[in-house]
Amino acid sequence: MxxxxxxxxxxxxxxxxxxxxxxxxxxxxxxxxxxxxxxxxxxxxxxxxxxxxxxxxxxxxxxxxxxxxxxxxxxxxxxxxxxxxxxxxxxxxxxxxxxxxxxxxxxxxxxxxxxxxxxxxxxxxxxxxxxxxxxxxxxxxxxxxxxxxESLMFMVTDSLKVGLLTDHVAVKDAPAAITSKLVKSKIKTIENSLKMDFGIRKPRIALLGINPHSGDNGVIGKEDDEVLKPVIKELMDAGHLVYGPYSADSFFGSDAYKNFDAILAAYHDQGLIPFKTLSFGKGVNYTAGxxxxxxxxxxxxxxxxxxxxxxxxxxxxxxxxxxxxxxxxxEEYRELTSNPLKKQKLKPTR
Missing domain, CATH: 3.40.718.10 (Isopropylmalate Dehydrogenase)
Known part of the structure; x- marks a missing residue:
């Protein structure tokens, strides 16, 4: 063009x-x-x-x-x-x-x-x-x-960005669909999008728990302990700023989401209900990746x-x-990454 x-x-x-x-x-x-x-x-x-x-x-x-x-x-x-x-x-x-x-x-x-x-x-x-x-x-x-x-359903505004591990999947099928491979793939996609599409150099990402209270150490389901926590540790050890899993019921009401560049929700309504409550009419559904x-x-x-x-x-x-x-x-990202002298213009993370 x-x-x-x-x-x-x-x-x-x-x-x-x-x-x-x-x-x-x-x-x-x-x-x-x-x-x-x-x-x-x-x-x-x-x-x-x-x-x-x-x-x-x-x-x-x-x-x-x-x-x-x-x-x-x-x-x-x-x-x-x-x-x-x-x-x-x-x-x-x-x-x-x-x-x-x-x-x-x-x-x-x-x-x-x-x-x-x-x-x-x-x-x-x-x-x-x-x-x-x-x-x-x-x-x-x-x-x-x-x-x-590798698509990601990414609901975005200037101040709030929510991605989904599983999108149009029945609630009963969502936990089984969330594997270590899927989590890593979605984290990679959301990270790349934040850098390339939104100009955030070192994005901070929060992962919401699958079960109530992120499973309460296995009392309310084991998926958070067996799937999410090991992946988060592995990614953190590799230098990615990925945190969680956070209990979804209080994460948005407490304004904790404001500390992150994006949030990755486990399933559709877990992410879209708070997103639409906070930004209905101003939100955008973006297909990242x-x-x-x-x-x-x-x-x-x-x-x-x-x-x-x-x-x-x-x-x-x-x-x-x-x-x-x-x-x-x-277009700017492609120009910046092809010219190392311009890389510092990318926005720093919060």
Whole structure:
């Protein structure tokens, strides 16, 4: 990408019956957003026209047939399909999943080909999008396959970053899935992301316990003693700043999280409940560990308010800014690491 060019920001439109289109269009209804990037929405003119009219949004867009035809200073809509799918706000339909997948596949293909620089995904319905080509519990696993990386679901704000050892895994299956190998892999991914994507030279990472009170020395489960503690000691001995396991019930309420650059939670709700409580509407779901940048808002399809013009686009807007900043941070990191004299510019840890 030439320095004078704006970052090409691809957007997969998500479930057409949810709030995805609404939060996307509301974000770019503010023309100042076009100063930061060139947005390319993977959908169709007919869908965007219908959505903007139904929602009463005052926007103009540039319909294109190829990504290369996208114009700076415009909201670009790449016509992935020509037909006009039926949009029934608030309903989980097979057709809603079908077109969400068409948009996602086209956007990821463009990302892989470097036709776009970053990807921001609007919310999908994890049930109706399932096909033989998409047999995944969500975006994260699909992107890990397509982009061949060790992915990490990483929920981020400026002041709080929470990664997950296990993400869309049933609670009953989570303890067995947490192995020494998995913990080391996720720690490596989160460390690399903090350095490369967020400019933190020596990150401090906290690991939350698997069981209540981190097992109370084996009284409430042995996984913390047998899996987490040995790995933490091994990593500490090797010079990594990894601490824990901490009892999850008091970790956030006591503000202990403020002493760390990131927290690694054992399972989905252990990490996302406190994250969303502290930062809902400002948080971003970032897929760390991939060779490309992908973010999304911290909410779902919100069928209950779809089509009513009530959706808050704050999180989607944050997802856009986060994707752009990470892309810039990665470029700077590559420059710094290729020039040893500039390495000291990386931010020190707290």
């Amino acid at each position: 030439q320095e004078s060019e704006k970052i090409k920001l691809g957007i997969s439109i998500g479930d057409l019956n949810g709030i995805g289109c609404e939060v996307v269009l509301k974000t770019f209804e503010d023309a100042r957003m076009l100063d930061f990037c060139t947005p390319i929405i993977f959908a169709s003119n007919k869908v965007i026209s219908f959505q903007k009219n139904e929602l009463g949004l005052d926007i103009n867009y540039n319909g294109i047939q190829e990504v290369s035809k996208a114009l700076d200073g415009k909201i670009n809509v790449l016509n992935v399909w020509k037909d006009a799918p039926e949009i029934t706000f608030g309903e989980a339909t097979a057709q809603g999943g079908e077109y969400a997948l068409k948009s996602l596949v086209a956007a990821v293909d463009a990302l892989k080909k470097d036709e776009i620089d970053v990807l921001v995904t609007a919310p999908i319905n994890k049930n109706n999008i399932q096909t033989k080509d998409f047999n995944f519990p969500g975006h994260t696993d699909y992107l890990a396959k397509e982009l061949e990386g 991939l060779r490309k940048v992908r973010t999304s808002p911290d909410h779902g399809t919100a069928y209950e308010i779809a089509g009513k013009g009530k959706a808050d686009h704050s999180s989607f807007k944050e997802a856009v800014f986060t994707a752009l900043q990470i892309f810039k941070n990665r």
